[in-house]
Amino acid sequence: MSDEPTAEHTLVGDEQALQRLRELRGSIDNLDAALVHLLAERFKCTQQVGELKAAHDLPPADPAREADQIARLRRLAEDARLDPAFAEKFLNFIIEEVVRHHRAIAARPQQGGGNRR
Template structure:
């Protein structure tokens, strides 16, 4: 007996129990990986928050383009080794870094007694 289908793809597979079981197993792993990604990102943002406070306390600029370039090179190499598209890895890292720098600007502005955004 198979559980009731819960999504469009599951309904389309209908009575194909083998394919349905495989889809559900894969989606279970995707759920676990997405949870791990959220936890990893939360830990990364905890670290970058502290970096932002350190920078504000020592009057350092919110962004460090040289460090960003090193990180992007490194992530592109890691992605290629892992057979992940390096262009995607770069886009993903830039998306995260933009958010980090936005936080760092806000921390610096708070420290200066100004408001940003």
Template sequence: MSDQPTAEHTLEGDERALQRLRELRGSIDNLDAALVHLLAERFKCTQQVGELKAAHDLPPADPAREAAQISRLRRLAEDARLDPAFAEKFLNFIIDEVVRHHRAIAARPQQAGGNPR
């Protein structure tokens, strides 16, 4: 347990600031939940891409697509006033995970009745 005081403890007595802190944290919690759900939906789509790639002997990674997406995301980040370097790191993390999933899908034995490789 940390010996440092919490923000809520420090703001005791300043009810307006404490209420605002709680409101902001509630918004952050809601945004975190939305991000998790959006990422889950994204990975459902990339799972299907991985299945399609495996069925057609396509490589798990697509460096040209990845570079285009990183460039696109950097522009979006700039427009949103988000640090483009952070946005790129975030997307690279996601891409690495997607490619890992695609490799795992490609390594699975082909199921009977599926498309031949």
């Protein structure tokens, strides 16, 4: 536990600022929840991509697609006034996780009549 004062402690007596801080933090909490749900939806889609790739003996990674996605996300970030370098790091982190999942899917025995050799 830190001995440093919290923002709430510092703002005691300035109720308006404290209320605004709580509102902003509530918005941040809602956005964080939305991000988690969006990431979960994204990973549901990439799970299906991994299954399809494994069934058709496609490689887990697609460097050309990944490069296109990074360039696209950087443009979106610039338009949104978000640091493109941060957006790229974020997408690279996600891509690494997706490829890891795709490798795991490809490594498991396939069920059904897939084209696995």
